[in-house]
Amino acid sequence: MTWSTAAPALTAAFLASLVEVVEAFTIVLAVATLRGWRPAALGTTAGLAVLAGIVLLLGPLLDRIPITSLQLAIGILLLLFGMGWLRKASLRAAGIIPLHDEDAIFATEAAALSDEARRRQQSLGWAAGITALKAVLLEGLEVVFIVIAVGAGRGLLVPASVGALAACALVLAIGAVVHRPLSRVPENLLKFGVGVMLSAFGVFWTGEGLGIAWPGQDAALLLFAALFLGAGLIGSFLARKLRVEFA
Amino acid sequence: MTMLNELAAELIGMFVGEKRLTVAVLTIVAVAGSLVNFTDLNSLVGGALLLFGCLVLLIENLCRSARAGVS
Numbered sequence: 001m002t003w004s005t006a007a008p009a010l011t012a013a014f015l016a017s018l019v020e021v022v023e024a025f026t027i028v029l030a031v032a033t034l035r036g037w038r039p040a041a042l043g044t045t046a047g048l049a050v051l052a053g054i055v056l057l058l059g060p061l062l063d064r065i066p067i068t069s070l071q072l073a074i075g076i077l078l079l080l081f082g083m084g085w086l087r088k089a090s091l092r093a094a095g096i097i098p099l100h101d102e103d104a105i106f107a108t109e110a111a112a113l114s115d116e117a118r119r120r121q122q123s124l125g126w127a128a129g130i131t132a133l134k135a136v137l138l139e140g141l142e143v144v145f146i147v148i149a150v151g152a153g154r155g156l157l158v159p160a161s162v163g164a165l166a167a168c169a170l171v172l173a174i175g176a177v178v179h180r181p182l183s184r185v186p187e188n189l190l191k192f193g194v195g196v197m198l199s200a201f202g203v204f205w206t207g208e209g210l211g212i213a214w215p216g217q218d219a220a221l222l223l224f225a226a227l228f229l230g231a232g233l234i235g236s237f238l239a240r241k242l243r244v245e246f247a
Numbered sequence: 248m249t250m251l252n253e254l255a256a257e258l259i260g261m262f263v264g265e266k267r268l269t270v271a272v273l274t275i276v277a278v279a280g281s282l283v284n285f286t287d288l289n290s291l292v293g294g295a296l297l298l299f300g301c302l303v304l305l306i307e308n309l310c311r312s313a314r315a316g317v318s
Contacts, residue, residue: 077262079272083305084264090309096316134250138257145261199305203298210280212294224298231302235309242313 006159008221009150012197013163016146019190020139021171026102026181027135030109035128043132050133051140062152070152072209075202078149082198082228089192090232094239099188102181150201196232200224268308275300 032040062070091097113128143164151160174182203224207214214220263269275297283293 076273076276079276079301080262080264080269083268083272083301084262087265087268087305087308087312090305091312094309094313096313130250134253137250138253141254141257142261199301203301206276207279207294207297210276210283210290210293210297212279212283212290212297214294215291227298227302228305231305235306238306239309239313242310243316246314246316 005154005218006156008197008201009154009156010159010163012150012194012201013147013160014167015190016194016198017143017164017167018171018185019187019194020142020146021168022102022182022185022187023100023105024135024139025171025175026106027109028132029175029179029181030106030113031128031132034110034113035125039125039129040132043129043134044136046129047133047136047140050137051144054141055144058148059157062148068209068211070209071205074149074152075205075207075209077145077202078198079202079206081145081149082195082200082202084195085191086195086199086228086232089188089195090236091239092188093192093236094243096239096243102185102187106181146198150198192232196225196228199228265308265312268304271304271308272301275304 028040028044031043065073088097092099109131113131147157147160147164151157171182200221204214204221216223279293279297279300282288282296283290
């Protein structure tokens with residue numbers, strides 16, 4: 001494994017995980033602010049344990065799947081996932097749908113938990129823990145998929161995992177210092193970039209799974225990423241123009 | 248059960264964000280696969296269809312979403 005092969009997987013996993021971990025952190029922080037760190041930590045630990053179980057269960061199964069079938073299946077899923085992110089980020093950039101707002105999500109989660117407190121005083125600690133667990137589990141599932149998707153096709157699970165863990169560590173470190181939702185993270189820009197990278201990986205692996213020999217091999221990924229970047233920017237520009245015309 | 252339902256919805260939502268785009272991408276993959284495996288054409292023809300088909304689909308979907316003003 002060379003650095004040039006590992007770097008795209010590591011970077012894609014790091015950036016994608018950064019987006020997901022920021023979202024999970026906002027909800028865990030809301031739980032911790034309202035109900036203390038105990039239910040937040042317990043819920044988070046339980047969520048991470050379930051995720052670890054999923055990885056341990058699925059990991060060995062991946063080795064049993066023929067590489068071309070694995071590349072095709074993961075390529076198609078990456079294509080759907082990546083293009084979905086790129087579409088959403090482009091629409092947000094064009095002002096068609098509102099930007100993701102961590103402060104608003106924090107306020108919504110806090111209000112929901114306060115409401116729960118009024119209704120069921122006794123079981124609030126439990127409800128808070130479950131909220132943290134759900135946030136970690138739901139966002140973590142996407143992280144697990146991204147790590148497996150960008151890593152499994154080429155034996156790059158280790159660099160992809162390192163990228164995801166680095167994102168977790170970075171968010172936790174910043175979160176521990178600032179103690180508030182990380183609303184200044186340029187989430188849409190990150191999502192746009194990750195959408196571009198995952199779509200490029202998706203086309204590359206779907207093609208390899210179908211038996212297409214891409215010219216330039218791994219270097220073709222750079223061309224694909226540049227083309228998806230261009231398509232996202234053009235699409236976003238046209239969408240903004242159309243929004244104004246149809247408004 | 249509620250959490251399992253939410254997990255299932257999350258998993259499906261990861262790949263089927265917009266049904267029309269999902270169906271169109273899967274169709275392109277199927278056509279490209281057929282070209283590569285069941286015709287005598289150079290496999291790069293299928294590759295080009297896969298790549299440029301996805302790019303065109305993305306731009307078309309963004310324009311249609313903008314016209315409809317929906318997410």
